[in-house]
Amino acid sequence: MRVLFEGIYSLFATGFTTIYTNVGGRLYLSEAPQNTNFPYIVYYLVSDDYDFQFTEDYEDILIQFNIFDDKVSPSNISNYFENLKILYDWSNPVVVGYTVIKFVREFAQLVRDDDVWQYTVQYRILLEKD
Amino acid sequence: MLGDGAKIEWDDRQLTIDINKSMDSKLRASAELVASYARKNVGIVSGKLRKSIKVEKSKFKDGGYLVKVGGHEDRTYYWFFVEYGTVDMLPTWFMRWAIRQAKAKIRRLFKKAA
Numbered sequence: 001m002r003v004l005f006e007g008i009y010s011l012f013a014t015g016f017t018t019i020y021t022n023v024g025g026r027l028y029l030s031e032a033p034q035n036t037n038f039p040y041i042v043y044y045l046v047s048d049d050y051d052f053q054f055t056e057d058y059e060d061i062l063i064q065f066n067i068f069d070d071k072v073s074p075s076n077i078s079n080y081f082e083n084l085k086i087l088y089d090w091s092n093p094v095v096v097g098y099t100v101i102k103f104v105r106e107f108a109q110l111v112r113d114d115d116v117w118q119y120t121v122q123y124r125i126l127l128e129k130d
Numbered sequence: 131m132l133g134d135g136a137k138i139e140w141d142d143r144q145l146t147i148d149i150n151k152s153m154d155s156k157l158r159a160s161a162e163l164v165a166s167y168a169r170k171n172v173g174i175v176s177g178k179l180r181k182s183i184k185v186e187k188s189k190f191k192d193g194g195y196l197v198k199v200g201g202h203e204d205r206t207y208y209w210f211f212v213e214y215g216t217v218d219m220l221p222t223w224f225m226r227w228a229i230r231q232a233k234a235k236i237r238r239l240f241k242k243a244a
Contacts (some may be wrong), residue, residue, distance in 0.1 A: 020239070031220065046223050047230045062226065068217050100226045113216050 001048055001061065004125070005029055007093030008043065020031070023067070038079060038116070039069040045120070053097070057062035057129035067119040074110060077117040081108060084121060098127040156239055160193035161185045163232040171224035172212065182206040199225060207215065
């Protein structure tokens with residue numbers, strides 16, 4: 001789903017959004033490079049299910065974002081989460097060849113592991129083929 | 131005779147009971163299917179996490195069944211990190227994949243029921 005990844009990244013990078021500035025532009029697909037500076041975001045394609053209903057073609061996609069921050073206080077990462085929501089909740093990224101029907105946040109969870117704060121956020125995206 | 135009209139009587143309470151019973155067993159079977167895929171998906175380190183995957187009936191009316199994983203009693207709270215990843219570990223999404231893997235079979239199960 002390369003076109004979706006491009007759409008997600010473009011939305012993030014175009015116009016230097018607040019979340020872009022928050023994480024210094026560090027948004028990675030699937031894996032961050034070794035020794036990446038905190039904070040940063042990694043997003044993953046969890047699943048991409050093709051669905052056929054009536055005469056339309058749909059892609060039902062789950063995308064997970066993990067925001068990582070090594071500060072002691074959770075206040076920074078909480079702000080990053082708020083700004084991620086502003087950017088992506090019900091957003092309409094350009095996905096070439098598809099129309100975005102919905103881009104909905106399903107849940108979010110804040111945890112701390114190994115002195116690193118992690119905000120896990122899951123979105124469900126429904127795309128209709130043009 | 132049709133010309134004289136016809137009257138059909140049946141006990142719809144029994145029908146409702148039968149439908150509910152059938153739906154309940156399909157719902158349980160669906161949850162068991164998801165659980166069995168999740169058990170297959172999870173990597174085996176100690177087997178504790180795999181054993182912690184269980185099907186439970188929801189405490190809410192019409193709540194169906196739940197596939198549960200992890201808990202504090204058996205110290206498998208780390209399920210979250212296995213499912214969603216950490217700063218050092220990629221997510222495995224063993225639970226979410228299980229739903230995806232079971233989807234087609236569950237659809238067939240309910241089609242058979244219809």
